[in-house]
Amino acid sequence: MKHLLSIEQLSREEIEAILDRAESxxxxxxxxxxxxxxxxxxTVVSLFYESSTRTSSxxxxxxxxxxxxxxxxxxxxxxxxxxxxxxxxxxTLSAYDPAAIVIRHPYAGAAQMVAGWTAASVVNxxxxxxxxxxxxLLDVYTLRRRLGSLEGVRIWIVGDVLHSRVARxxxxxxxxxxxxxxxxxxxxxxxxxxxxxGCDVSYSLDGIEEADVVYALRMQKERMSESFVPSLREYAAxxxxxxxxxxxxxxxxxxxxxxxxxxxSGEAIDSPQSLIAEQVAAGLVVRMAILYELLAGGDASAPSxxxxxxxxxxxxxxx
Amino acid sequence: xxxxxxxEHDDLKRTLRRIAHEIAEGNPDSxxxxxxxxxxxxxxxxxxLHVFLGELTGSDLPFGDLDISFYRDxxxxxxxxxxxxxxxxxxxxxxxxxxxVLVDDVLYTGRTVRAAIExxxxxGRPQRVQLAVLCDRGHRELxxxxxYVGKNLPTAREERVNVRLEEIDGTDEVTISEPxxxxxxx
Numbered sequence: 001m002k003h004l005l006s007i008e009q010l011s012r013e014e015i016e017a018i019l020d021r022a023e024s025x026x027x028x029x030x031x032x033x034x035x036x037x038x039x040x041x042x043t044v045v046s047l048f049y050e051s052s053t054r055t056s057s058x059x060x061x062x063x064x065x066x067x068x069x070x071x072x073x074x075x076x077x078x079x080x081x082x083x084x085x086x087x088x089x090x091x092t093l094s095a096y097d098p099a100a101i102v103i104r105h106p107y108a109g110a111a112q113m114v115a116g117w118t119a120a121s122v123v124n125x126x127x128x129x130x131x132x133x134x135x136x137l138l139d140v141y142t143l144r145r146r147l148g149s150l151e152g153v154r155i156w157i158v159g160d161v162l163h164s165r166v167a168r169x170x171x172x173x174x175x176x177x178x179x180x181x182x183x184x185x186x187x188x189x190x191x192x193x194x195x196x197x198g199c200d201v202s203y204s205l206d207g208i209e210e211a212d213v214v215y216a217l218r219m220q221k222e223r224m225s226e227s228f229v230p231s232l233r234e235y236a237a238x239x240x241x242x243x244x245x246x247x248x249x250x251x252x253x254x255x256x257x258x259x260x261x262x263x264x265s266g267e268a269i270d271s272p273q274s275l276i277a278e279q280v281a282a283g284l285v286v287r288m289a290i291l292y293e294l295l296a297g298g299d300a301s302a303p304s305x306x307x308x309x310x311x312x313x314x315x316x317x318x319x
Numbered sequence: 320x321x322x323x324x325x326x327e328h329d330d331l332k333r334t335l336r337r338i339a340h341e342i343a344e345g346n347p348d349s350x351x352x353x354x355x356x357x358x359x360x361x362x363x364x365x366x367x368l369h370v371f372l373g374e375l376t377g378s379d380l381p382f383g384d385l386d387i388s389f390y391r392d393x394x395x396x397x398x399x400x401x402x403x404x405x406x407x408x409x410x411x412x413x414x415x416x417x418x419x420v421l422v423d424d425v426l427y428t429g430r431t432v433r434a435a436i437e438x439x440x441x442x443g444r445p446q447r448v449q450l451a452v453l454c455d456r457g458h459r460e461l462x463x464x465x466x467y468v469g470k471n472l473p474t475a476r477e478e479r480v481n482v483r484l485e486e487i488d489g490t491d492e493v494t495i496s497e498p499x500x501x502x503x504x505x
Binding site for chain 1: 443
């Protein structure tokens with residue numbers, strides 16, 4: 001595997017291979033010395049055009065735990081603010097001959113385009129409303145550790161599906177692993193025809209008691225240019241997951257960050273059935289496994305260490 | 320494929336027993352010993368040695384296993400031989416003040432042992448590290464020397480040494496086979 005651009009590209013076997021590898025990185029994380037020399041001397045660039053706490057910090061730490069050299073660039077405060085195009089930024093950063101570029105961008109397909117511009121392996125850390133494959137992998141990892149297998153597990157994904165790349169990647173990943181997925185939310189926030197991806201759709205929380213896992217999504221206020229719901233209060237009244245709507249047998253997940261009191265009640269977040277903290281911990285080991293798979297993995301990914309000097313060096317470097 | 324048996328079931332058992340005796344003899348301070356096997360077959364051999372050593376010394380020595388895939392020196396340089404099975408390391412005892420006996424099935428270039436020593440040091444600082452191998456087939460590329468050897472096997476680089484163990488392969492034997500274009504040498 002050269003790039004990780006989407007969950008769609010992965011087979012079930014490939015997903016399982018990454019998760020197995022993540023298990024052995026979990027063992028590394030329990031040691032006093034939580035670092036292995038695997039990617040020593042190689043460079044990982046992380047490039048974030050959107051804000052992020054979990055994804056960027058866990059990719060950064062994953063690269064460091066694998067002994068890679070890390071260059072971390074946030075669009076805010078970089079030459080992007082001076083108007084540099086994505087293509088020029090990638091050319092600039094490619095001049096450092098990185099082994100991998102981890103990118104988050106507000107436009108769908110950005111990671112795919114970047115993969116065509118650089119010799120490095122590209123990891124999609126979220127592209128617009130399209131996909132967020134590392135999130136889906138860590139969620140499958142978290143559930144697999146809890147339940148053993150996702151075969152036949154009923155998962156409800158509740159909330160702002162329309163703006164959510166997590167919903168798309170997770171729906172595909174959960175289905176590949178054999179789970180039965182239902183998408184739930186107000187009709188304005190469920191894309192028309194999404195059943196074609198192999199899921200059920202529900203426009204209310206009726207029937208949620210059948211779910212084994214409730215996966216709540218964040219209301220993405222920053223992506224809402226028009227009003228999709230009358231108000232957040234009204235949304236919460238109909239769709240908030242709280243202890244009344246959640247039964248003790250069900251597991252609760254959320255990709256973070258949570259709008260407390262909107263999609264989840266504070267009580268539900270802090271309840272023992274919430275896996276939110278486990279998801280964050282899984283993020284680190286799964287992202288280590290992703291970098292390992294792309295840069296040191298078993299199959300014939302071209303060694304990128306020999307591309308030195310072959311990329312065009314752009315004029316002007318970030319100040 | 321032309322395959323020659325060099326150790327049969329009983330030979331293998333005798334050989335391991337002898338190594339256990341040598342380890343016990345070389346370490347009068349036996350309560351400080353620990354046995355650590357290198358995945359996959361080294362870990363199985365270590366488990367057996369651990370049992371023999373327990374009988375000899377009358378104490379239950381710490382036991383662990385190591386996966387060295389994160390410590391290989393050929394990561395990225397070439398695609399490593401496919402590793403379909405993923406292992407984790409298990410070292411849940413304190414290494415300080417211990418003499419650790421590393422166990423592997425075949426000693427060849429010495430690169431695996433180098434990686435194992437590096438991996439081991441990420442768990443702590445053992446007082447001494449010794450190396451026990453079932454077969455030494457020569458062709459060292461690093462200054463590494465075993466302390467305990469089951470059998471010296473002079474081989475050509477093209478030949479392949481196959482260690483089969485009951486726990487994994489259903490039978491106990493060591494064979495040497497002629498080169499075949501598809502095989503990965505070890």
